[in-house]
Amino acid sequence: xxxxxxxxxxxxxxxxxxxxxxxxxxxxxxxxxxxxxxxxxxxxxxxxxxxxxxxxxxxxxxxxxxxxxxxxxxxxxxxxxxxxxxxxxxxxxxxxxxxxxxxxxxxxxxxxxxxxxxxxxxxxxxxxxxxxxxxxxxxxxxxxxxxxxxxxxxxxxxxxxxxxxxxxxxxxxxxxxxxxxxxxxxxxxxxxxxxxxxxxxxxxxxxxxxxxxxxxxxxxxxxxxxxxxxxxxxxxxxxxxxxxxxxxxxxxxxxxxxxxxxxxxxxxxxxxxxxxxxxxxxxxxxxxxxxxxxxxxxxxxxxxxxxxxxxxxxxxxxxxxxxxxxxxxxxxxxxxxxxxxxxxxxxxxxxxxxxxxxxxxxxxxxxxxxxxxxxxxxxxxxxxxxxxxxxxxxxxxxxxxxxxxxxxxxxxxxxxxxxxxxxxxxxxxxxxxxxxxxxxxxxxxxxxxxxxxxxxxxxxxxxxxxxxxxxxxxxxxxxxxxxxxxxxxxxxxxxxxxxxxxxxxxxx
DNA sequence: ATAGGGTTAG
Numbered sequence: 001x002x003x004x005x006x007x008x009x010x011x012x013x014x015x016x017x018x019x020x021x022x023x024x025x026x027x028x029x030x031x032x033x034x035x036x037x038x039x040x041x042x043x044x045x046x047x048x049x050x051x052x053x054x055x056x057x058x059x060x061x062x063x064x065x066x067x068x069x070x071x072x073x074x075x076x077x078x079x080x081x082x083x084x085x086x087x088x089x090x091x092x093x094x095x096x097x098x099x100x101x102x103x104x105x106x107x108x109x110x111x112x113x114x115x116x117x118x119x120x121x122x123x124x125x126x127x128x129x130x131x132x133x134x135x136x137x138x139x140x141x142x143x144x145x146x147x148x149x150x151x152x153x154x155x156x157x158x159x160x161x162x163x164x165x166x167x168x169x170x171x172x173x174x175x176x177x178x179x180x181x182x183x184x185x186x187x188x189x190x191x192x193x194x195x196x197x198x199x200x201x202x203x204x205x206x207x208x209x210x211x212x213x214x215x216x217x218x219x220x221x222x223x224x225x226x227x228x229x230x231x232x233x234x235x236x237x238x239x240x241x242x243x244x245x246x247x248x249x250x251x252x253x254x255x256x257x258x259x260x261x262x263x264x265x266x267x268x269x270x271x272x273x274x275x276x277x278x279x280x281x282x283x284x285x286x287x288x289x290x291x292x293x294x295x296x297x298x299x300x301x302x303x304x305x306x307x308x309x310x311x312x313x314x315x316x317x318x319x320x321x322x323x324x325x326x327x328x329x330x331x332x333x334x335x336x337x338x339x340x341x342x343x344x345x346x347x348x349x350x351x352x353x354x355x356x357x358x359x360x361x362x363x364x365x366x367x368x369x370x371x372x373x374x375x376x377x378x379x380x381x382x383x384x385x386x387x388x389x390x391x392x393x394x395x396x397x398x399x400x401x402x403x404x405x406x407x408x409x410x411x412x413x414x415x416x417x418x419x420x421x422x423x424x425x426x427x428x429x430x431x432x433x434x435x436x437x438x439x440x441x442x443x444x445x446x447x448x449x450x451x452x453x454x455x456x457x458x459x460x461x462x463x464x465x466x467x468x469x470x471x472x473x474x475x476x477x478x479x480x481x482x483x484x485x486x487x488x489x490x491x492x493x494x495x496x497x498x499x500x501x502x503x504x505x506x507x508x
Numbered sequence: 509a510t511a512g513g514g515t516t517a518g
Contacts, residue, residue, distance in 0.1 A: 016511070017510055017511050018510095018511090019511085020511045020512055021510090021511070023512090024511090024512080050511090051512080052511045052512050053511085053512085054512090055511090055512045055513070056511075056512050056513095057512095058512090058513090059512070059513065062513095081512095082513080083512055083513045084512090084513085085513090086512095086513045086514080087512080087513050089513095090513070090514080116513090117514075118513055118514045119513080119514085120514090121513095121514040121515060122513080122514060122515090124514095124515085125514085125515070128515095152514090153515080154514050154515050155514085155515085156515090157514095157515040157516070158514075158515050158516095159515095160515090160516090161515065161516065183515095184516085185515055185516050186515090186516085187516090188515090188516040188517080189515075189516050190516095191516090192516060192517060193516085195517095196517095218516095219517080220516050220517050221516090221517090222517095223516095223517045223518065224516085224517065226518090227517085227518080254518075255517055255518055256517095256518090257518090258518045259517080259518055261518095262518070284518090286518050287518090289518090290518075
């Protein structure tokens with residue numbers, strides 16, 4: 001850049017070779033203003049009719065996120081080649097306009113331009129974002145016409161990612177095994193893909209295979225592994241990853257730091273989570289959200305709200321997920337007024353539209369506090385259609401406060417929205433049982449069987465000395481189940497002595 | 509002689 005300036009000052013004109021060089025540097029540093037200056041030079045010296053110059057200009061605006069200019073340059077350019085199209089498609093994908101990207105791809109085909117490997121990689125990433133499997137499969141077939149899929153790691157990786165994001169883990173796995181050359185991105189696509197599908201154990205299996213061939217994980221790998229650890233309660237492995245990060249001088253940047261906070265919080269080590277959070281140089285919405293949700297999950301509502309109150313001070317705007325944490329913290333602590341205030345602030349102060357999760361949290365908040373008719377009213381005034389999550393929250397309130405008739409009418413609504421999940425049936429049958437209406441409870445259990453309702457076993461994970469113990473409701477397979485039961489009974493007796501009545505049936 | 513576009517994460 002300095003050399004280029006010197007050149008201009010000395011009165012030497014740039015040519016069609018100079019401009020792409022300097023523009024590449026601008027794109028690398030996201031220096032829009034300098035890029036615009038170069039753009040002005042290119043116009044001044046009459047170089048904008050060259051495809052190379054045009055394409056690098058488009059690319060510079062694309063990485064700086066100014067899609068408007070990309071489109072303008074594309075429209076005005078006298079000559080467009082595969083690179084121009086690819087750059088425009090990529091710009092759409094980057095800005096989250098996946099549909100437009102696909103549209104541009106088909107326009108390109110209509111203009112009788114043949115896409116190459118790099119175009120197809122970008123188009124596949126658009127399919128991933130859309131989660132459109134049939135479109136992705138169609139592109140896969142297009143690729144087979146153009147070239148050999150196995151001839152390019154990038155293409156293979158993009159295909160794995162596409163199948164994973166479209167929910168077809170089997171095809172992704174098959175492709176992965178057939179690829180003759182793999183790199184760390186191929187492994188990462190598999191591992192994070194499985195994590196996104198909730199197949200945490202499978203993700204860790206793939207990670208073990210990766211270690212077996214002694215391929216070094218990078219920060220993308222570790223973020224996915226930490227995510228799996230958090231969801232499986234694998235604190236020991238999570239700690240090991242933390243040590244690995246420190247030892248290998250991997251930058252504890254945003255992604256890694258946030259993943260560590262999330263992992264520790266989900267594993268119940270909330271103090272460790274806070275330690276990592278405090279040690280981070282740069283914190284963003286995700287760091288704060290992980291901490292708030294973590295505190296809420298671990299029953300520390302006040303600390304969740306304290307962290308939330310810090311956000312405007314440091315100038316970080318909360319997002320929808322942050323508010324799920326805030327509202328659930330209020331709900332579990334019975335802070336009705338506080339919760340109401342935050343719910344109102346969501347749209348009024350932060351311009352965020354409440355989603356069904358937020359309405360569900362509010363119904364839960366009101367319902368738990370016994371304000372059932374207000375909770376009902378709240379649902380009636382919802383601008384969006386209430387889903388099973390919202391009705392479920394109200395049903396939960398009926399279960400706590402023994403409202404049988406209301407429960408029955410809610411049950412009817414839930415069955416129409418979501419007939420195959422077990423949660424509501426269990427709640428309702430508990431309501432009947434508490435009201436001594438055993439016949440109705442039995443009838444409901446029968447209906448569950450008839451409708452083939454899927455049962456998700458109540459389950460908790462805990463790790464002791466590196467071994468994960470999984471407890472399912474009614475499961476007696478743990479080797480020390482009798483000892484555990486005895487201990488729990490003793491604990492319940494102690495707790496009741498301190499005036500806690502909620503422990504009577506937690507031993508099951 | 510010298511130039512441009514690609515995949516993975518919270």
